[in-house]
Amino acid sequence: MPDLQRRRRPGVAALVCGRRTKWLVVALWLIVFVVAAPLAQKLTDAQDNDAASWLPSSAESTQVLESSKDFRPEIITAIVVYAREGGLTVADRSRIAQDARELRTTHAHGVRGPQTQGPRFDRKASPSAAQIFVPITMGDDGWERLGPAVDSIRDVVGGSGGGLAVHVTGPGGISADSAEAFSGIDSTLLIAALGVVIVMLLITYRSPTLLLLPVIAVVAALFSAQALIYLLAAHAGLTVNGQSAGILTVLVFGAGTDYALLLVARYREELRRHEDRHEAMARALHRAGPAVLASSGTVVLGMLVLLVAEMNSTRGLGPVAAIGVAVALIAMLTLLPALLVIFGRWVFWPVVPHFGSAEPTEHGIWARTGQRLARRPRTVWAATALVLAALSLGLTQLNASGLSNADSFTGKPDSITGQEVQDRYFPAGSGDPLVVIASAGQEAPVRGAVAATPGVVRGSVGVPPGARPEADGRVILEATMTDPSDSDGAKDTVERVRDSVHAVPGAGAQVGGTTAALIDMDAATRHDNMLIIPLVLLVVLIILALLLRAAVAPLLLIATVVLSFAAALGISALAFRFVFDYAGEPTDFPLFVFVFLVALGIDYNIFLSTRIREEAVLQGTRAGVVAGLAATGAVITSAGLVLAGTFAALGTLPVVVFAEIGFAVALGVLLDTFVVRSVLVTSLFLDLGPRVWWPNRLAREDGSAGPEPESAAHEA
Known part of the structure; x- marks a missing residue:
């Protein structure tokens, strides 16, 4: 009878949990882990968190972002804001001027010191606030060096003290704080997810030895998935950002552990029916396999549906999540069964499922x-x-x-506090302008259309500092809005500007910037x-x-x-x-x-x-x-x-x-x-x-x- 059962055992199951081949499976996974671990650590470096990686590729704001690079390097502006209730003192003014001089000599991490603008004071007779605009060069590694760049600015201006509030805000400051928040994906999230899995497995199995095997398998799956995704991002154009990287960790831990729980439960049932643990695992794989495959197939195909999305960030998440779940499935149907069979029944201690015992x-x-x-x-x-x-x-x-x-x-964070201070004393859209690119022959009517639009600060329309005045027969213009760039009022202003400049004959005008990007993202x-x-x-x-x-x-x-x-x-x-x-x-x-x-x-x-x-x-x-x-x-x-x-x-x-x-x-x-x-x-x-x-x-x-x-x- 045992010989007959072995002949009827499915081929894949026999390979995974065979008396000799189980060792081969573990050895192969060990090689994969050794190769994958160093590559997995590079996934953060392969992340693309620039605006274009999130925006729809066909959106007007995305096209403006790409066209803007012909006029100047892609930059993001950090704004240093100073404020004192009751008015700035003579000492405050002296400090602000000294900070501006030092910032103009700063070049660390892409800070464009010589193009620093300011200080600019609020329009009161006795000013209570000032701001300095510090451009930062973005590039292929702009997101990674943005935090250090803003830190170097903060090192120059120092902190608040003596009643003078000092904050670094603007698009650069806010983006740096956002990057700092996402930096926990590789450490905090991994530790938290692993802790949850360990606690829940301990509660479920009530076995300190059994829980180690699913944890080993899921960690191997995560590192392998991260390595594969890194290779695809580095060499095949796969888009990975902080959002998809974080969700990948959660999906692999969650889905992988789910599949492990189902397999272990079925294996424990079969151990009570079969004396040979190899046969029990083969039966467990044969019986539980279709449900696990269908479950993972549902998740994988569901994630791949995201490939039809217009949003780059959503479309990029699809293959990242699908790869993570697929690798988790492979690990749970190969590595975990081999480990369970190698360690034998005792791994279930103290509740060992003996042959012939009741279910x-x-x-x-x-x-x-x-x-x-x-x-x-x-x-x-x-x-x-x-x-x-x-x-x-x-x-x-x-x-x-x-x-x-x-x-x-x-x-x-400090940048949000600084934004609130800035909004009290200056036009709320300062440092985050709308951007217009149009035909050089129609610059005058386009400039006039933008300037006449309600919601645009009077006298703010012009060529950005440091930009080429013309490129390939086109011009670039910027304008400051009266409302914060992320507000509904700013979105209404951009919509009005788009209507105005699109109506200029022969201008071929396009409107971009942060607010335009938000509008395009909402539509997508x-x-x-x-x-x-x-x-x-x-x-x-x-x-x-x-x-x-x-x-x-x-x-x-x-x-x-x-x-x-x-x-x-x-x-x-x-x-x-x-x-x-x-x-x-x-x-x-x-x-x-x-x-x-x-x-x-x-x-x-x-x-x-x-x-x-x-x-x-x-x-x-x-x-x-x-x-x-x-x-x-x-x-x-x-x-x-x-x-x-x-x-x-x-x-x-x-x-x-x-x-x-x-x-x-x-x-x-x-x-x-x-x-x-x-x-x-x-x-x-x-x-x-x-x-x-x-x-x-x-x-x-x-x-x-x-x-x-x-x-x-x-x-x-």
């Missing part, structure tokens, strides 16, 4: 839950759906219209929302239909996930308004939350529904529902807690968008785990019975005598 899930809490739900399934699912629909009403509080600079940080995000959300739903529906070979069950599962998404977004919006006091959400917030919740949240429905189908082949649908919930309840709950915890780790970064995405996805995963999967889906399947498999023959032949276990597994 505890058959009479556990989830078995009892399924039996209770079976009494009144229709009442349960109707009440649950009604509650989730009511929670969805919180969507009325969602304000996904974008965040200002001041609202983008969970704290209040709205397009992406309308296109990507239906495509993701279609992809998931097709995968479920192919996996379950049915039409009704996939539609039910999709409907429950969408309802869960709406409820999670509604609760999150209420929390953001009345608990965390966030000003709003970025425009792409609903899209990211939807993609992650649908692609990841469907995992648990896949795990449950495939097990139900496997049991339904043997004992009928309604009995199979109870058996499937009993078998998967504990592992899916653990997986949901791990995934929610890893996404919640995004909150360790001082960036509002990460905190909001982490909170909403974590909440949605918990809803999927404890409400949608365990209550709503289970009761729906119990109520509909065999009809959920229509048009599959299971809808007609429910409650069969049951084929042999091996053929049942193949059927499922």
Whole structure:
């Protein structure tokens, strides 16, 4: 009999967990890890966080940004702001003048000292504030050296003292503080995610030895994914930025640990049925493999749908996330099984699954839950759906219209304080102008159209300092706006300027700058929302239909996930308004939350529904529902807690968008785990019975005598 079982063992499983080949698998992964680790450390250097890497490539603001390089190197302006209540003293003026002289001699990290402008004082008879404009050269490594450049400026001007407030703000100062916030991705986020995984695995397994193996596998997967993405970014043009790098870490830890939990749970079941641990692992891979593959395939394809996005940042996230999940899958189906077989049963200590021992899930809490739900399934699912629909009403509080600079940080860095000081004494758009590029032959009417536009500071239209007056028959102009560049008022001004200059015959004028970029990003995000959300739903529906070979069950599962998404977004919006006091959400917030919740949240429905189908082949649908919930309840709950915890780790970064995405996805995963999967889906399947498999023959032949276990597994 053992020989027969080995002959029937799937080829891939035999390769992964064979008596000799398991050592080869571990050796290959060791080589991969040694090669990948140094490359993974270079991923930060390969990140492209410049504006063009986020903007839509076809947007008007992106074209202006690229064309501006013909007139001068790409620069970003840092603004040093001085202020004293009651007016600047003679000593203050002397200090400010000395700082300006020193800044003009500074060249560190791309600071263009000789082009420093100022000081400029506010227009009061007795000035209370002054500002100095310090340009910083951007380039291929501009984002990386921006922080050191601003630090060098702060070293020159010193800090506040003696009643004189001194801050470094403007686009340069704010971007430097943003870069500092993102710098925690490589350390803080990694440590937080790893800590969550270790704690949750310890709680789940109650074994200090077993938890080490999934951790080893997931760390190997992360380093391998980062190395591969680095190579693609460095040599194949893949766009990686701080946002996608952070989400990559969370996805690999969360999804990888989920797959590990499912595999280990099935392996533990098979260890009770098979004395040979190699055979037990082969059976576990054979039985759990289709669900894990379908789950990961859903996430990978869902992420790849992002490739149709207009936003460069969104489009770049697709392959980055897909690669991370795919590598995590490979690690969990090769490295982890080999390690588990090598270490043997003792790794489960102190709760070792001995051959012939009873399976505890058959009479556990989830078995009892399924039996209770079976009494009144229709009442349960109707009440649950009604509650989730009511929670969805919180969507009325969602304000996904974008965040200002001041609202983008969970704290209040120096640059934001400086911006508030600057706005009190100077035109709010100082240092962050709108940019116009037009035909040189139409410079005069274009200049006049910009100057006459409401919202543009009088006398501010002109050629930028240090720029060439003409390039390839075109001219560049800048203008200061009366409103902050990230405000709705500034957006209205840019729209008016665009209407005015586009109407100038033969000018071929284009309007860019920070505010124009925000407008173009909002338009692209709205397009992406309308296109990507239906495509993701279609992809998931097709995968479920192919996996379950049915039409009704996939539609039910999709409907429950969408309802869960709406409820999670509604609760999150209420929390953001009345608990965390966030000003709003970025425009792409609903899209990211939807993609992650649908692609990841469907995992648990896949795990449950495939097990139900496997049991339904043997004992009928309604009995199979109870058996499937009993078998998967504990592992899916653990997986949901791990995934929610890893996404919640995004909150360790001082960036509002990460905190909001982490909170909403974590909440949605918990809803999927404890409400949608365990209550709503289970009761729906119990109520509909065999009809959920229509048009599959299971809808007609429910409650069969049951084929042999091996053929049942193949059927499922």
